[in-house]
Amino acid sequence: MSQAAPQGHGHEQDHAVRVQRVVTSGTFSLDGETFDVDNNVWLVGDDEEVLIVDAAHDAPTIHKAVAGRRVTAIVCTHAHDDHIDAAAELSVLTGAPVLLHPDDNELWSFTHPGRKPDGELRDGRILTVAGIELQVIHSPGHTWGSCSLYAPFLDTVFTGDTLFHGGPGATGRSYSDRPTIEASLRNRLLTLPGNTVVRTGHGEDTTIAAERPHVPTV
Structure with a gap:
């Protein structure tokens, strides 16, 4: 299932960059338990090139949504298997590098023991696609290597499983x-x-202002 999300707003510049959501279904397994899950896969770009956030479950469906555009990177917000299980296949299909914060390399190896990520996400790193910048924000807690991607031009942050509609992501499991x-x-x-x-890893969108009351001050 594919659904177009709103474009950036509040900017005078006329830019064709847009955000697209693709929802894929599969399982999440950790600590000996497995659950059925639906994941948000995010495509950020224009008619020429696109960046993918979280390659979940279904590489052919994600590749179809790319629709022939050049893929600049496959960015993994973290290395739980439901966010990376399609990353290796999607990298082959698109020729794009897979990027992950090194603090999640051990988690990654559980799903892809024979293949390492192609590059590292680091706090403050700037990724570019279709003429806009996305800033990597290392935001550990859900996993040690969890990262968010902030796109000021689009007034958007991609948070993986770190922040949801309703508050922080889960922390009841290993890592x-x-x-x-x-x-x-x-x-x-x-x-x-x-x-x-x-824009979250699962479920509906929210805003930073809406989530501030859901996080303890100290």
Whole structure:
């Protein structure tokens, strides 16, 4: 299933950059348990090139949504298997590098033991696509290597499973920590402009302002 999301707003510049959501279905497995999940896959770009956020479950469906555009990167917000299980196949289909924060390399190896990511996400790194910039924000807690991507031009942040409609992502499993995710949200994400649209790894969009009351101050 594919659904076009709103373009950036509030900018005088006329730009064809847009955000597209593709919802894929599969499973999430960790700590000996498996759950059925639906994931948001995000495509950011224009008619010529696109960046993919989280290659979940179904590489052919994601590739179809690319629709022949050049893929600049496949960005993994974190390395839980439901966010990366299609990454290797999608990289072959598109020729694009897979990027992951190195603190999640161990988690990655559980799903792709024979293949390493092609490049590293680092806090402050700037990725470009279709003439706009996306800033990598290391926001650990859901996993140690969890990252968000902030696109000021689009008034949008892609948060993976770090921030949802209703508050912080889960921290009840291995490689996670509740105080750490709350600190990441307070210090890194909730300081973004309140009108910033939060595009999450699962479920519906929200805004930074709407989520501030859901995170403890200290």
